[in-house]
Amino acid sequence: DADVTQTPRNRITKTGKRIMLECSQTKGHDRMYWYRQDPGLGLQLIYYSFDVKDINKGEISDGYSVSRQAQAKFSLSLESAIPNQTALYFCATSLGPGELFFGEGSRLTVL
Amino acid sequence: EDQVTQSPEALRLQEGESSSLNCSYTVSGLRGLFWYRQDPGKGPEFLFTLYSAGEEKEKERLKATLTKKESFLHITAPKPEDSATYLCAVQGPGYSTLTFGKGTMLLVSP
Numbered sequence: 001d002a003d004v005t006q007t008p009r010n011r012i013t014k015t016g017k018r019i020m021l022e023c024s025q026t027k028g029h030d031r032m033y034w035y036r037q038d039p040g041l042g043l044q045l046i047y048y049s050f051d052v053k054d055i056n057k058g059e060i061s062d063g064y065s066v067s068r069q070a071q072a073k074f075s076l077s078l079e080s081a082i083p084n085q086t087a088l089y090f091c092a093t094s095l096g097p098g099e100l101f102f103g104e105g106s107r108l109t110v111l
Numbered sequence: 112e113d114q115v116t117q118s119p120e121a122l123r124l125q126e127g128e129s130s131s132l133n134c135s136y137t138v139s140g141l142r143g144l145f146w147y148r149q150d151p152g153k154g155p156e157f158l159f160t161l162y163s164a165g166e167e168k169e170k171e172r173l174k175a176t177l178t179k180k181e182s183f184l185h186i187t188a189p190k191p192e193d194s195a196t197y198l199c200a201v202q203g204p205g206y207s208t209l210t211f212g213k214g215t216m217l218l219v220s221p
Binding site for chain 2: 004033040041042043044045048058090092097098099100101102103104105
């Protein structure tokens with residue numbers, strides 16, 4: 001089993017729908033992250049959490065929210081999805097400030 | 112604001128043809144520079160961390176080097192399985208998160 005698991009792996013939805021992407025990890029890391037990747041734009045940080053009680057906005061948090069349910073679980077929500085949120089989303093974990101361990105990604109399409 | 116610029120955007124090599132990828136950065140107080148490899152449809156996979164100018168790290172056909180303004184990822188005698196997108200990221204002072212470049216897409220033909 002993967003150390004960082006994302007569900008769903010693929011999702012197609014319609015404009016205005018609420019969407020949740022889930023991430024769970026078995027690495028025992030305190031730090032968890034949500035990134036968005038668009039062709040030609042690289043990885044952009046949406047939200048990050050350094051422990052269960054800590055939530056921080058990244059560079060592109062507008063239109064997104066997160067929940068850290070436990071050390072191992074970090075969910076990303078789109079309250080009202082819009083087409084320009086169509087992207088590949090990655091969850092990542094880290095033990096400290098450096099090396100990140102990424103999940104396989106969740107491909108979201110908003111029609 | 113931390114900035115990372117990678118060049119070229121794409122690189123096509125023949126098997127065995129050595130080359131280098133560049134990562135130029137601007138950061139006030141570098142704590143670490145990171146290289147990742149990303150295969151299509153997969154999450155990035157960590158390769159190296161470099162902490163100070165002059166440092167070098169090697170792994171198989173890859174060698175990463177660091178100066179005060181840039182890092183190079185040298186690929187010696189590449190094979191088709193080295194084809195991937197290579198991402199560079201920097202970490203600034205304090206508990207800051209990583210800033211990623213847009214990546215270099217490498218294609219190695221047999």
